[in-house]
Amino acid sequence: MSSARKLTFIPGPIEFSDAVLSAMSTPSQAHTSPEFVPVFQQVLKDLRKVFKSTDSKSQAFVLNGSGTLGWDIAGANLLNANESALVLSTGFFSDSFADALKVYTDDVDIIEADSFGASIDLKKVESALSNKKYNLITITQTDTSSGVLTDVKSISSLVKKISPDTLIVVDGVCATACEPLEFDLWGIDYALTASQKAIGVPSGLSISFVSSRALDKALSKEKPTAYFASLKRWLPIMKAYESGSGAYFATPAVQLIHALNVSLKELLAVNDSIDARIEAHKVASDSFKDKIESIGLNLVPQSRDVAAHGLSVIWFPEGVDGGKLLGGIREKGFQLATGIYKDYKTKYFRVGHMGVTAVGERKAELDQCFEAIKDTLIELGYKK
Amino acid sequence: MSSARKLTFIPGPIEFSDAVLSAMSTPSQAHTSPEFVPVFQQVLKDLRKVFKSTDSKSQAFVLNGSGTLGWDIAGANLLNANESALVLSTGFFSDSFADALKVYTDDVDIIEADSFGASIDLKKVESALSNKKYNLITITQTDTSSGVLTDVKSISSLVKKISPDTLIVVDGVCATACEPLEFDLWGIDYALTASQKAIGVPSGLSISFVSSRALDKALSKEKPTAYFASLKRWLPIMKAYESGSGAYFATPAVQLIHALNVSLKELLAVNDSIDARIEAHKVASDSFKDKIESIGLNLVPQSRDVAAHGLSVIWFPEGVDGGKLLGGIREKGFQLATGIYKDYKTKYFRVGHMGVTAVGERKAELDQCFEAIKDTLIELGYKK
Structure with missing residues (x-):
């Protein structure tokens, strides 16, 4: 070679596929134009199929950003300053998620895998959830530093059993579209990913999916702790685009969203x-x-x-x-x-x-x- | 037609120019590869020419995001919760900047233009700065809602005379590369813009320039109030790329940065x-x-x-x-x-x-x- x-x-x-790269060069379109709105609409609809959600009260969000921004979205929208988070860590990226959450609350506990390359001990999770009420748990489905896959299904099931009020957050940056995730079925509240991995689109998009329960929490938050990363500000925008009309909060990445539209067609090509x-x-x-x-x-x-x-x-x-x-x-x-x-x-x-x-x-x-x-x-x- | x-x-x-759109389709490159690092390096160097800064202690930042994210960067890095901001408003975008800052402090005062389409009355600015100590002032150079151009040079000069400790923040989203700005000469501390306007690159990048004084403030901030928007976390990354080596905090938008590199060459073509x-x-x-x-x-x-x-x-x-x-x-x-x-x-x-x-x-x-x-x-x- x-x-x-x-x-x-x-x-x-x-x-990236040639078709995706070609869509990156889409000539300019206004972000609320009749040319662009149906593209973003299709993307938001197709993301429901990627995350496996048919609940009309859940919502996909596509923001200019990266996977890392998704951590801020979780912290800023789903945690109040006096609330607690439990982070399951299988490597660098899970640890970094904990660092990000510490911006929003001091009460972040971490359960680490016993050694590098090991998975999370479910008994430790069970014990932690039994001994303390956590408002939120994070699961890094694939930690890109270790290559360890965490069993989101089993852990979600454990959370539902022991601490059903705890919001379940899944970091799927290196997992979405290449590992199974059943957003509705497993009761996930917030799943975050980024464009440049199995989604198949150049870096630049933060992509996430939010349950109605998590949206309720975000909408009821006493004091906002972010502006650009605020789900409350973006929710009407995403709803508008998904229903076929433009709306404005910040300018979306038109070309990246075109590329995402093309890639999602490739991802969903079979059935x-x-x-x-x-x-x-x-x-x-x-x-x-x-x-x-x-x-x-x-x-x-x-x-x-x-x-x-x-x-x-x-x-x-x-x-x-x-x-x-x-x-x-x-x-x-x-x-x-x-x-x-x-x-x-x-x-x-x-x-x-x-x-x-x-x-x-x-x-x-x-x-x-x-x-x-x-x-x-x-x-x-x-x-x- | x-x-x-x-x-x-x-x-x-x-x-966008054909060359910029073509760069959007650049085939994948690793974000720390010898192919990409010199491109990002050149972009960071060229941005010094756009903002007119030769101070080696100032720094350009290019993040996945949008103009709106720049407001969070200002609020999260340059304001503590007990500090005050003065916003000069000539329309929707100046008002929105105030909304963004209110996430970070309750003490935000606004001087509005007397009517829609009018400029800011400098006497009101002088009076406000004389009567209260502000930690930060924001100037929206062009408010895209009204098309009003604000005289950044005169206002900066006023700030330097009356309240030299006040950090001067310029929103240049619709002004950078099409209106004069002298970052060093006028004593600007933080100038923010976005890719999709006179910079000439599709939406997806938050571009900003930060003075050494503003960086000192960001580095000394007691408690971080953002993770992705943290200048402290990004500073070593931008310094590394500008000096010719890769570093990682979050994945940069490789294709958009290639497009930016092409566009900056077009912007700086004469002399x-x-x-x-x-x-x-x-x-x-x-x-x-x-x-x-x-x-x-x-x-x-x-x-x-x-x-x-x-x-x-x-x-x-x-x-x-x-x-x-x-x-x-x-x-x-x-x-x-x-x-x-x-x-x-x-x-x-x-x-x-x-x-x-x-x-x-x-x-x-x-x-x-x-x-x-x-x-x-x-x-x-x-x-x-």
Whole structure:
């Protein structure tokens, strides 16, 4: 493979389809024009299918921003200053979510996985919820730093049983559209994601989905603690666009929303459902992880059950210089990601496999990426 | 002109150059890759030329967001809860800035223009600054709802004389790159803008420039009141990119930043300075306003001295149905904007003239837009 352009195999931003990139160049349209309003309307309707919600009182929100902004939206809208949050942490991004919530309340408790690569011990969650009333719990479905997948369904079920008033917040930045999520069925209150991962659109959008219960909380909040991130200010805007009329609070990212509209059509191509797309990510992930393990490499997640499907997080093998490995793979045309978690950051690397190069028309590129990893290891003298 | 595509002559988003739109389709790059870092570096360097700052301790910030997010950045970083702000209001957007600041402090005073279309009475500013110590003053350079241009230079000079400790905040959303601003020379502390107006890039970026004094305030803030909008968190990231290395807090909008890099080259094409571009906007604006007045229409700004150069805000002439006028102009291929300020909103319309269709290679389109306005008025029976 030519090294002219490096293919982006990091866990977001991912490679984008030609149709999505083409939509990024949509010539200018006024944000309340008859050309743009139906596009945003379709996006908001299609997001209901991605999050699996048919409750007309829940609402999708698409804001200029990023995944990180979604944390502020949770903190600013769903927590009062005297309220408490329980954060389940499987890595850097869950910890950062806790940092973000600490802007809005001092009462943030964290349950950490027992070790890096481990999942959350449900007994600890059960115990925490039994001993203290939390207003909100956060679950990072895939922590992009560790590749650990957290069982949102089981934890939500536990919350419903022990502490049904606790709002359930899911960080799906690296999970939405590549891991199952049943917003209504599991009783999720706020799910946040971003455009540049399995959603398949360049960075720039904060995408979230809010239950009627969470909206009630946001609307009743005593004192607003954000302006741009205020769900109360955005709710009438999103309702207007979804019903087919324009409205203004801040200027939406017209071109990114066009790109999102195109991508959502790709995501929902089979039966107008996200299910096939999610299943395809599981197949691609299983196959890639099988190959990685077949050459003797070890995954950071401690078992396949707790390994996310949008990326593979892999220990550098002993005796191999991590920098040289990633550099050699890059020379072959594939940009991978380094580690990002505390003391481990130089000890592992990350390969994103979401979207068009994992489950789309360019999925052969993921196979080529594996070959580049294997060949570079051999060049560096690695033997299984 | 064919009505196939409506040209966007609203005061943002504007029409974009082909080169900018093409950059929006840049294939994926990792946000810390050797391909992207120099692009972001160049953008941050070029923004110093747009804002006219050579102080190495000041800093440009480019975040995923919009102009509105800039208000949160000001409130969250430059105001403590017990501190006071003075807002100078010439319309809807200045008032909204006050609303945003009220999230962060209860002590927000507003000096309104005496009437819609009037400028701020400097004597009132002088009196307010003399009678109360304000921590921060906001000046909306162009209020996009009224088209009133506020004299940032004179007001800054007044602040420096009477209340030198007051931080000077300029909302340049509809002014940056089409009105003069001397960040260092006038002693501005925080200037905010957005991508989709005279900057010439699709919506999605919050762009701002911060003085060393404002950064000191942001860094010393007792308790953070935002996470994504925190200058303290973004400062090391922007410094890293500007010095040529990647860093991570939240994923930047890679494609929008590529587009911004292209647009800044266009903005700085003459002598690597923004001056010629700003002067060209004055020429285009004067010419357009002359034509508008030549057919008997009246501008909302009460004199040319207080009329902004990035848009023209025009009263509907008596006896002409505003909806029919804008509809007829749209039929001819030009999307204009309605009014947005309180009771006046149905009484006037707005024409944006920024960027490529005002001062770039497509500037003949602004003349065509004027012809469409004139012709539609005639069709509706209007006589001067």
